[in-house]
Each structure stands twice: as structure tokens, then as C-alpha cells.
Amino acid sequence: MHELAVIDDPAAAGVSLDPVRARLLAELAEPGSASSLAAKVGLPRQKINYHLRTLEHHGLVELVEERRKGNMTERILQATASSYVISPAALGAVAPDPERAPDRLSARWLIAVAARTVREVGDLVRGATTAGKRLATFTIDGEVRFASASDRAAFAEELANAVTALVSKYHDETAPGGRPHRVVVAVHPSARTDDPARADTTREQTT
Structure with a gap:
């Protein structure tokens, strides 16, 4: 199971957003069967099986084991990742594109750039996984508290x-x-x- 998977197929994205299926994906961070999930989620096993087949069809869960129980075979499934993010590529032509409005001071442009990062790195991760190679990336994530707007501008x-x-x-x-x-x-x-300064932060984000 991967730590994170990027969903770029529109159909798979829609499947993952269904509340019941999202719950099943969370439960399947550890291997489970339709019977065990039915007890946790509170739905009939038949309905759980239906949702599991849909998730499996779209590559969101995978078979890890089959167990014989009398005349039946119990299928043990697990989510293909512990968490998922939907790529803007799933939106097709309406996906955000930084080239449409390259304004580095715009919050919407920042979101478009972040969306492009998810799409591009998601594609690279899939390629690296298929090739059995590690993708070389570097990320810095920190926080700085500015005393004033002028300090922020100077920074x-x-x-x-x-x-x-x-x-x-x-x-x-x-x-x-x-x-x-x-x-x-x-x-x-x-x-x-x-x-306590959240109100000011909210106003700042919308300007």
C-alpha cells in the first residue's frame, strides 16, 4: 500500500468522493472483508460488496488474500493507499492553469500553481513507481510571523x-x-x- 495516491481519472474521483466509499477506503487502511466492513459501517454485506467492487474496478482497493470459509471464498481487500488526493487533471478543460493569469501576487494564481504541482508530481510519482525508481524532490515548509505588512513585503x-x-x-x-x-x-x-488575528488574515487573503 502506498502512503499517498493521486487520482486523475474523473470516474475514480467521483467514486472516491461518495461518503460510504470514502469511509470504506479509510477502514481499508488495514485489510478487511465485506463481512468485517459491514459490521463497522452498519450496512448489509451485499451493499458493501457492491461498493467494494466499484472501488476495485477503479483501482482504489486491491485483493490481498482469499480465504475459504466452508463453501464460500472470503475476499480480503486493502486500499491501494493510506490517503488520496484528487488531481486537477480530473477536471479536464476547467482545471486551473497558471498560464491564464500569471499574477504572482494573486491568491488564485497561487492555487493554480499548487494545482499544477499536484498534477505534475502526481504524474511523475506514477511513472517512478512503475519504473521502480525513487522520484527526486525537495520541499521546504515553514512559518514566519511578520511584525508588519512592510516587513512582509521586504521579506x-x-x-x-x-x-x-x-x-x-x-x-x-x-x-x-x-x-x-x-x-x-x-x-x-x-x-x-x-x-485571534484570523479576521485580519481572512481579509488579507481576499484582497
């Missing part, structure tokens, strides 16, 4: 200059066998419901 400018300098230093357009890598840097207010 953004300094960060942009530092990243631009690094890209210029290491980018080699003519390197034989070189492989392009995408660099994404984003700064946005932290979303915390217990933050």
Missing part, C-alpha cells in the same frame, strides 16, 4: 532576489543530459481557526 522581495540568484547560478541551458526542474516558492497567511 518577499529578498526571497525573490535570493531564489533568482540561485536559479541563475545553477541553471545551465546547454548541459548535456541535463533535466529541467520546476521551482515553486509561495508565501500565504497561515489558516488557524484559533488565531
Whole structure:
């Protein structure tokens, strides 16, 4: 079972969003059968079997074992991943595209860039998994508390200059066998419901 799987098929995305099937996927983080799931979810085994067949058809669960019980064979299934994320590719033509409005100060552009990251890295992960290779990535996730809006602006400018300098230093357009890598840097207010300044943060996000 993978730690995370990216769903890019529209039909599979719709299947995963069904509340009952989403519950079954969560329960199947550990192997289980229709009978064991029926007791946990509170639905007849026949209905559980129907949902399991649908999930299996779309590659969201897989058979791990078959057990003989008298004249019956009990199928033991497990989710193919412990968690899932739906790729914007599942939305087809209406998926967000950063090229439509390249405004680096726009919150909507940030979301479009993040959506592109999910789509592209999801494709790369599938390819690496099929090839039995590890995908080389690097992520920084941190938090900084600014004393003022002017400090935030100064930070953004300094960060942009530092990243631009690094890209210029290491980018080699003519390197034989070189492989392009995408660099994404984003700064946005932290979303915390217990933050007394949340009202100000919400206003800041919508401007």
C-alpha cells in the first residue's frame, strides 16, 4: 500500500468522493472483508460488496488474500493507499492553469500553481513507481510571523532576489543530459481557526 495516491481519472474521483466509499477506503487502511466492513459501517454485506467492487474496478482497493470459509471464498481487500488526493487533471478543460493569469501576487494564481504541482508530481510519482525508481524532490515548509505588512513585503522581495540568484547560478541551458526542474516558492497567511488575528488574515487573503 502506498502512503499517498493521486487520482486523475474523473470516474475514480467521483467514486472516491461518495461518503460510504470514502469511509470504506479509510477502514481499508488495514485489510478487511465485506463481512468485517459491514459490521463497522452498519450496512448489509451485499451493499458493501457492491461498493467494494466499484472501488476495485477503479483501482482504489486491491485483493490481498482469499480465504475459504466452508463453501464460500472470503475476499480480503486493502486500499491501494493510506490517503488520496484528487488531481486537477480530473477536471479536464476547467482545471486551473497558471498560464491564464500569471499574477504572482494573486491568491488564485497561487492555487493554480499548487494545482499544477499536484498534477505534475502526481504524474511523475506514477511513472517512478512503475519504473521502480525513487522520484527526486525537495520541499521546504515553514512559518514566519511578520511584525508588519512592510516587513512582509521586504521579506518577499529578498526571497525573490535570493531564489533568482540561485536559479541563475545553477541553471545551465546547454548541459548535456541535463533535466529541467520546476521551482515553486509561495508565501500565504497561515489558516488557524484559533488565531485571534484570523479576521485580519481572512481579509488579507481576499484582497
